[in-house]
Amino acid sequence: MKIGILGTGTMARTLGGRWAAAGHDVLVGGRSAAKAQQLATALGARSGSLADAAQAADVTLLAVAYTAVPEVLDAAGGRGALTGKVVVDCTNPVELTGFSVTSGATSLAEQIQQRTGARVVKAFNLCEAKVWQLDPPSFDGRPLVVPFCGDDEQARATVGALIEDLGCAPLAVGDVTYARHLEAMAALVISLLFRGHDPYTVFNLVTAADEARRKVAGAPVQP
Ligand SMILES: NC(=O)c1ccc[n+]([C@@H]2O[C@H](COP(=O)([O-])OP(=O)(O)OC[C@H]3O[C@@H](n4cnc5c(N)ncnc54)[C@H](OP(=O)(O)O)[C@@H]3O)[C@@H](O)[C@H]2O)c1
Numbered sequence: 001m002k003i004g005i006l007g008t009g010t011m012a013r014t015l016g017g018r019w020a021a022a023g024h025d026v027l028v029g030g031r032s033a034a035k036a037q038q039l040a041t042a043l044g045a046r047s048g049s050l051a052d053a054a055q056a057a058d059v060t061l062l063a064v065a066y067t068a069v070p071e072v073l074d075a076a077g078g079r080g081a082l083t084g085k086v087v088v089d090c091t092n093p094v095e096l097t098g099f100s101v102t103s104g105a106t107s108l109a110e111q112i113q114q115r116t117g118a119r120v121v122k123a124f125n126l127c128e129a130k131v132w133q134l135d136p137p138s139f140d141g142r143p144l145v146v147p148f149c150g151d152d153e154q155a156r157a158t159v160g161a162l163i164e165d166l167g168c169a170p171l172a173v174g175d176v177t178y179a180r181h182l183e184a185m186a187a188l189v190i191s192l193l194f195r196g197h198d199p200y201t202v203f204n205l206v207t208a209a210d211e212a213r214r215k216v217a218g219a220p221v222q223p
Pocket residue numbers: 006007008009010011012030031032035062063064065066067068071072090091092093124125126127128129130
């Protein structure tokens with residue numbers, strides 16, 4: 001798959017590196033050509049402008065500070081360049097104090113979709129980059145479950161495959177409005193991290209392995 005990355009920071013390095021290692025054709029796009037080239041060389045990827053990362057890709061990962069999102073989308077070509085494209089949004093509109101600026105009435109993912117006409121999928125926003133560097137990310141012997149959302153079925157399938165490439169279990173939770181919940185969940189994780197929790201702190205949805213193992217209060221335990 002051709003993956004364009006908007007950004008040259010930690011998430012660009014982490015996810016871009018994992019996908020390049022999985023055999024994808026990754027192009028790193030940054031506002032700084034030198035930074036993009038340096039990162040691309042480190043990842044075994046190609047580099048280019050923000051517009052290159054948007055235009056030459058099957059999927060574009062948006063991995064910049066949330067405050068820079070409008071500017072970066074415009075530099076990537078704006079609505080004309082991104083309409084109909086699959087854009088993976090891993091950004092979190094959360095201040096570094098750990099307090100969320102998400103209102104709950106909408107989400108950054110929805111605003112990006114509205115602004116660009118892209119098929120936006122919110123994903124990879126719930127864990128610290130160190131978690132995505134694990135190969136595979138697994139907790140208590142279970143693969144990390146990665147909730148993600150978006151309106152378009154094909155875009156969700158594409159992003160589901162990229163989640164599997166990291167060794168994680170994709171969990172499509174709903175349309176793009178579910179990004180409100182994913183962004184709020186991230187705000188909670190971030191606030192914990194800022195209070196000193198281990199960077200490997202995650203939400204990991206689990207289901208008791210089988211009905212026989214579920215203990216119900218007051219009922220005899222099934223063998
Ligand atoms: N790090 C994590 O653990 C983590 C985990 C999940 C989600 N996220 C989210 O992922 C996104 C990226 O995080 P990160 O940790 O990769 O950030 P980062 O390492 O600080 O990198 C930020 C990127 O944004 C670019 N940028 C900032 N302001 C810009 C502007 N005005 N115009 C163009 N580009 C600009 C930077 O470009 P320059 O290098 O040129 O300044 C850099 O490429 C954030 O929204 C964050 O909330 C982060």
